[in-house]
Amino acid sequence: MNKSAGVAHRVAGILLGSIATLSATPVLANDGGLEEVVVTARKREENLQNVSMSISAISAAEIEKLGISDVSQVAKLDASLIYDKGYSATDNRIQIRGLSPTRGRVNVAVLVDGIDTSSESISFGGGSLLATNKLLDLQAIEIVKGPQSALYGRSAFAGAIQYVTKDPSREFEGDLRAAYGQHGRYELSSSVSGPVNDDFGLRFNGVYWNEDGYYKNQVSGKTVGNGDGWGFALTGKWAGEGVSVKGRLEYTDDKFGQAPTAQLPVNSIAARPTAGSACITIGSGVVVPGSTCPAGTARVYSPSSAFYVGAGSNHVYSSFGEVPEADALAVKLDVDPLTGKDYPGSTRQIARASIVTEWQAAGGTFASLTGYTDAKFAFLEDGDFDSGVVNGVDKALRAARFDNSNTTKQFSEELRYRSDLDGPANFMLGYLYWQEQANQITRSINVLCIPPLPANVGFGPYPLPASCGKYTANQVMGLVSPIPRLNARGIKHNSFFGMLEFQLNPQWKATLEGRYAKERETVDGVNCSPSLNAAAYPGGPVAKCQDPTIPGLAVFGPSVVYSYPFINLTNPAAAPLGALQAPGVPVSLESTHQYFAPRATLEYRANERALIYLTWAKGVKPGGISTVTAGSWQDADYDGLYDEFSFKDEKIQELELGAKLTSESGRLRFNPALFFIKYDDKQVGAQLITPSGIAVGRLLNAGKAEVKGFELDTQWAPTDHWSFGLNYSYLDTKFTDFPFSSTSATDAVRVGSCERRFDTLQNAKLCFFNLKGKELERAPKSSLVGLARWQTPIGAGQGLKFFVEGDVQVQSKRFLDYYNTVVLRGYTEGSVRIGVNAPKWDFMVYADNVGNDKTVQTGNSNPGDVAQSLLDPTNFSPANTAGVRLPDPRIVGVRFGYRF
Template identity: 25%
Template sequence: MPKTFWLLSAGLTALAAPAYAQDQPQPGTATTTTDAATTAQDDTGAGQNEIVITAQGRRQLLQDVPLAVQAVGAEQLQNSGATDIRQLNQLAPSLLVSSTGTEANGSARIRGIGTVGDNPGLESSVAVFIDGVYRSRSGIGLNELGEIERVEVLRGPQGTLFGRNASAGLIHVITRRPEFEFGGMAELTYGNYNYVRAQGAVTGPISEALAFRLDAVYARRDGFYDVVNASGGTEDEVNDRNRLFVRGQLLFEPSDALSIRIIGDYTTREESCCGAVYTQLRETFDPTPGVPGDFSVAASNRIVGVLQSLGGIFPSAGDPYNREIAITPGTSYEGKTEEWGVSGQIDWDIGGATLTSITAYRDYRSEQPGDVDYNNVDILRRNDDGNAFRQFQTFSQELRLQGSAFNGFLDWLVGGYFASENLDLSDNLSFGSQYGAFAACRLVATVNPTAALRNPALPGCLSPAGRAALSAQLGAAAPIILAGIDRLSTVNNVGDNTANYFQDSTNWAIFTHNIFNITDELSITLGLRYTSEKKDFSANFNNTNTICPVQQAFFAPFITGGAAALPPALQSLAQGIVNLTCQGNSSASLNALNLEDERDEDEWTGTAVLSYRPNNRLLVYGSYSRGYKAGGFNLDRSALGLPIFSPTDPRNIGGRGAPFGTLNLQFDPEIVDAYEVGFKWTNRNFTLNFAAFHQEFTNFQLNTFNGSVFLVQNINGCGADLGSTDSDQSPTSGACGVDDVEAGVLSTGFEVEAALYPHRDITITAGFTYANTRYRDNLVGRDTGTPLDPALFLLPGDNLSNAPEYVVTTSFAWTPEIGSSGLSALVYADARLTGDYNTGSDLFPEKEQDGYAIVNARLGIRGPAQRWAIELWAQNLFDVDYQQVAFSTPFQGSGPNNNTVAQVQQFGAPTSAFANQFTSAFLAEPRTFGITGRFRF
C-alpha cells in the first residue's frame, strides 16, 4: 500500500478518467460523429465530446450507453504512438495487454482478468474483434492496424452480443471505411534501434455507388536483446520487428437502404522473438519479494555450478536490464507468421427493420522455434524445421435484425451466430544435446552437494570418487539407482519429432437484446443468449525418447510396494530419476496412442440493465450480466498423466479419476456473474463517468508453468474452511464437498473516467481504476471439489497475476495555432501509473513487480488543415525498466513447484539443497524515440 498510495493521490488530483475518441475531422478522413443526433446540441452537451459507438449492436452516443465502455479515437492513438492493441495500455487503465514467449501469445486482461499462458486450447477471456470479426485468440490481434476509426474497450462480461462470448470483456477495432471523395495519406517514421515504419493509404470512388480503400504498413526494427555468444549462424539480436500489412476494401452503396462492405487483409511477420533474461539465481527460497539483480552466482548454488560445468554463462547476472542474453548455438527464435482473411458486411434497411450480415473467413499460421531453456546450455529446444506451429482456420456468420416498435417504446434486436474453427498444433519440443548430463548432474548435486563428485563428461555425471561415495551412501540399492542415473545421462536430442493436436470447434448461438423505454427517463435493457459449443479433439505423437519407457519398466518393481520395493526414501529418489527422464511425458510410448474425444456444452448467458436519465446531463444505471468462456482441451502432452508410469499402466490416474488419456486434458467452461452500478455525467466541456463492479468467476481457467510443465486447472472456492490443506505440498489433501463449492476468483472495484476541454485547443483526459482481483481464501480445483494442484499453493487469498490494484492514466493534448498562416503545433503527453503486482501466475514472491510509471510524449508542427505534419516522439520517455511476465526458468529451479522436491527431500537432503530458485522474465520495451513525417491529400 505505501508504494501505491502516491498513484491513488495522483489519479484523484488528475480527475481520473479515460481517453475518449475526440478526433477532429481531417481532410480525406471520416468523422465518427456524422449522425444528426451528434450535431444537435444544447447548453448541456458539447459536440466535441460526443461520439457514436456500436457497443450494443446499434449506433449510439457513448454517453447514452449504460455500460462501462471506453472509446479511443484514431487521433489519440496516433498521438500516443499506438500501432497495435498492446499500446492501448497507455490509454485504458482497466486494460493490460502483454506478450510472452512469442508475439502470438499475447494476453489481454480487463479488471485483472485474462487468459494466462500460451496454450492455444484456452480461448481468450478478453475477446478481440476487428470490424465485427472475431480473432481466434487475443494474441492474433498483436499486429499492425493501419488507419482506424476508433477502438472500443468493453469492460466486464459480454454474454449477449458479438460473435463470441467473453468472460472479462472485449476489444473492438473499427477501421477506416472507404470514402466517395478521393484522398489518402503517407507516413514515414525513423527511430532508434534502426526503427523504420512506412504507412500509406488511398481511398476514393470507383463509381457513384462504389468506393475503394487500400492501406499498407511496413515496419522493421533491430532487436532489444544482444546475444553475447552469437557465432556460427546464431542470431546476434533478439526481439526485433519485421512486419508487412496490407488491407483492401470495397464499399458498395447503391441506395440509402443498402450498404455492402468487403474487406480483405494480409499480414506477414518474420521476427526473432522472444528472449528472456535471468532475474533471480537464488540459493534458498526467500519468502519476501526479491529485487531484480539479486543473484548468487557462486559455487554454493548447486544448479549454477552444474550449468557452469556445462559451459553455462549468465550475461544478465546482477543486471537483467542490460538486455544481454546467451542462447544455444544453432537455435533460433526466428518465427514466421502469416495471416489473411476476407469478410463482408451487409446492412440493409428492409423497411421497419435493419438486417445486418457479417460473413468472414480467416487463416492464421505461426511458426515459432526457440531456445526455450533461455541460456546457452542445450537443455530444451524447439527446432526451426517448420514442425513447431499453430494454425487457425475460422469461418463465421452473424445475422442481426433490429428495429423499433410501439412508437419507440421497444428498441429490439434478434440474431444468430455460427462459427467453425479448425485448430492444428504441431510441436517438436525436445531435450537438447546436454540435457542428460544436466539432469544427472542436477540430481547428483541435490543428493550430495560436493562438486568434486560430479563430472558431466562421465556416465551419470559421476566422477570415480562420486560413484564410490554414492555407492556407499545407497548401500544395497546402489546398482539400481546408479543404473538409472547412468541411463538418465543419455537422454539427449530426443523428444517430439512431431506431436500433432487437432481441435475442430463448432459454435452456434441465438440471441436477443432489447431496450424498453418505459418513460423518457427510465429504460430497461434485457439481453439473452443461448450458446451451443462442440469440440472434437484428436492427437498423435512421434516421440523419439526410447529411454523413458526403459526407465519406467526398470523401476516399476521397485516403487510398487511389492516384495522388491525399495525403502520409501529410495522409492522417491527412483521416482525422481524417472520423472527427469520422462519430463512432460516425453516418451516413445506415446506413439501407440491415437487420442480422440469430444466435448459438448450448452450455456445461457445474458444481461439486465436498469438506466435512469433524470436530466440531459446525467445517466444512472445498474446491471447484472452473466458471461461464459468455453471449456476445452489442454493441448500439451504433459497433462496426459504421471510420467513415472507408462501410458497403459492402470495406476496412472489423473485428476478426473480416469486413466492416462483425454479426460486428463479437459477443463470446464468458465462462468462469471457480474454486478455493476454507475453514472455518466455530460457537460459542454466536461464528462465524468463512474462504475463500481463486483465479478464472481466459477471454474476460472488458469494456465501456469511450474518450472517443468504447464498446468491447466479450473479454480474454485470452498465455502468450508480448508485450513492450510490447499497450501500444502500434498496433491490429495484439501478436497471440498460438492455442495460447498463456490466461485474461486473475485474482482471488485471501481473506475472513474473524465475528460476536460477547457479550450478548443486543449484536451485533458485521465482514468483511475481500482480492482481488487483475488482468489478466495480456500481454493479447490474443479467444481467437483478436487484438491488444488500443489504447484498453486501460494494462490489462496492472494491477488491474481498481472492484476495491479491501482492504475492511473492521464493525457494532455494542446494544439495551438501558430500565427495566421494556418500552421498549428502539437504538444502531447500521456502517462500510465501502475501499482505493484505479481507477474507470475503461480504468484512466487520473486516474480513481484514494483509499481512504475510510463510516459509517452510527442511534439510537432502541422500544416494548414493538417495536410502535413512533422513530429518528434518518445515512447517510455524516462526509460523505465519493468518486466511483463516472470516465470520459473525451465528445469533450472527445484523450488516448491518442482515434482522432485518431495522425492529428494524424503531421501534426506536438507532443504537448502533443493530450494534453488531460478527466475527469468520477458522484459518490456526500453525507451524508443524518433521522428515522423506525415502527409495527407
C-alpha cells in the same frame, strides 16, 4: 416528482458536483475541445455518452498521431486493459478489470468490424498470434468492459476490443505516413481511397515496419526482439438505396526474432516441507519414522537430504519477491546446435476476408456478417529461455527448444435483425455460427542429461556414468531427428442471442440481453506408445511407458529424449539406442458445452447531460480439454481417464453502477463506474507428478474469487488551447476459496505447508492446499493513464497548429502468480510529443518512455530447468522461477504525414 426519480437526481447531483474537485491530470482529448464520440457497442452507431456501459474509444486521429499498430499500444491508453506477454510469441494475454486468462480460452474478445477473430494458443496459455495482428487502416478502437457475451459473442467473458476499419471515402483522397525512431524502429504506410461510381467505392492501405531490437543475447552477442513485416488491406463498399455491402481483404506477413526474455535468478533454496515427506498410517494418521515408508503408510514426496547444493539434495529452487529492474537481468539464450547461430524466432502470415451486409426492411434492419481467417505461424526458439554457458563453456545438463508449425482457419456467419419501431419497445434477434480448426505440428525437443552418479544416489545401488557421454544437452539436441506430432483443437459454436429495450417513460429505460450457446470441441494429442510398456525390473510387473535405456524410469512426454542415448546400461556390449524421442500414438478427445449468458440494464436519464445506469451480467467461459500439456502425454499418468487436462466452465457475475455525465458547456465528460465481480471455477494451472517422477502442468478450477473495483474516464477542455483528462482503475481482488491438491514438493514450498489426509491411500499421497485470501494474479490495485495537451494557431490564415502534449501510465505492483510469491513492481512511464498540424500535413517529434524507466512490466512463471541443472542436476522437481520480458528503453523519433 416520484421517490425513485428524486433518488436518481440526488445521485446525479453528487456525481456532477464531484467534477469540481477533479485534478487536471492528462488523458486523451480531441483537438480543439471535446467532439462527439460515436461508438457501435450495441450494434448501432451511438454517442458514447448515451451508451449505458463502461466503454472507451480511440479515434482515427489519435491512432495515427500515437502510431498505434497493435494491442500492446492500445493497452497503454486504458487503465482497465492490460496486455501481458507470456512464454512465446503465441502466448499473449489480454485482461480487463483484473480477470487474467491463466488457462483456457481468452477472456477478452477481439473483433474486427463486428466479427469475432479471437483464438487460443495450442501449446501455451493465452491467445495466439492472431491477438497481436498489426492493425491496418482503422477508423476507431472500442474497449468494452464487463461481461459482453450477449452482444459480442463467445469470447467476451470479461469484455471486448473492437477494431472498426475505415470505409472508402466519397471523394478521392490519400495519405503518406512515415515514422522513424532509434534502434531501427520505422514504419511506412500509405492509403488511397475514392469512389468508383455513385454507389461503389474502394480503399487501399499498405504498410511496412521494422525494429532492430534493444537487447543482446549474451551467449551469441546478437540482437533479440527484432522484427519486420508488411501488409495491405483492400476495402470495397457498395451503398444502394436501403442496402450496403462492405467487403474487405487483408493480408499481413511478419517476422519476429526471439523476445528479450530473461530468466530470474534463483534466490531461495528451500527444503521440502517435512509434513509432506512424513510416512503417515492410513486410517489413524500416526507418523511412522524412517527413511522408507512401511506397508500401510504413505508419503507425498521423499524428504530433502541434509542441506547442501548438489546431486540428490532434493531441495526446491525458487525466485521469490520483487522482479529486479532490467539492468540487473540478462538475456541468455542457447544457440541452435544445428547452425551455431541464434534461433530465428517466429513468422506469421494472416489472410482475412469479411463481408458485412445491411439492408433496411419494414420496421428494422437486417445484417449479415461473414468472416474468414487463414493464418500460419511457425516458431523455432530456445525452449527454456536460459543458457548454461559460463565463460564460453556450456555447463547445463538440460536444454529445450520450441519447434512448431501452426495453421488456424476460422469461419463465422452472424445473422441479426434489429427493430426500429415507433413505440416504447425495440428488439434485436440474432444467430452466430463460428468454427475454428487450429493444428500444430510440433518437433519440440527436451533433453535431460544426468551426471555421473555414485552408488545409492538417484537410481539404485549401482554407480551410473554420465547419461549424455561427452556431449552437452544442447549438443544432444542437435543429434535428434525429431518425431513430428500433431496437436490440434477444433471448435464448432452455435448460438442465438437477443436484446429487448423498453422505454418505461421519458427518463427510465430497461434492457434485457442474452445468448444461448452450444459448443463442441475436439482435441487431438499424443499418448505414449504401448511399445514402451515393459517390466521396470527383471521379473517385475509390466509398467507403462518405460524408458528403454534405463529400467524403472518412465518417459514423461513426447518431446523427451531417452535418458541414456549413448550407453546400453542393461547390456554394455550392445549398441546404444542413440538420441531418440519416445514414440507416441495419436488420441482424439471430444467435449460439449452449453450455457446461457444474460445481461440486464436499468438506466435513468436525469437530463440530456446525465445518464445513470445499473447493470447485472453473467459471463461464461466454457471448459474443455486443454492442449497446454507442459510437454507431457495427453494422458499424463497413464490411467486412461484424461482428467489431468479436463476442466469445467469458468463463470462470473458482475454488478455495475455507472454514469455518463457531460458539463453544460460540453467541455467536460465525467464517466465513473463502480463494479463487483463474483468469480467461480477460475481455470488455472497446477502441477502433477507423473509416474516418471517429473512434474507436469495440469488444469484446475480454482474455487471462488471476488473483484471490487472503480473506474473513471474523464476528459476536460477548459479552453481551446488546453485539454486534460484521466483514465483510472482501482481493483481489490482476492480468492475467497481456492482448494486444491497436489503431489508436487514445489507447490508445497510455494504455499509453505502441506496439509495431510489419511482416510484413504490416495489422499495420503497428496498435499491439500487452500489459497483463500490471496490476490488474483496480474491484477494491479491501481492503474492510471493520462494526457495533457496545449495547442495554439500559428502562421495566420494557414490553418497551422503547434502543439505540445504528454501522456503517462502509472501502475501499482501486481503479483505474477496466484501464489503471490513473485511481484512485478509498480512503474511510471511517460511519453512526450511536439509538433505541427496543417490541413495537408503533420509533423511531430516524440519520445516514448521519456524517463527511460527500466521496470519489468510482464513475465510468466516457468520451470527454470537450466538454473536447476547447474545447482542440482538430479533434481527433477521443477524450480519455482519465472521468465520476464525486458521493457523497451527510451525511444526518440519523428512522425510525418501528408494528405492529398
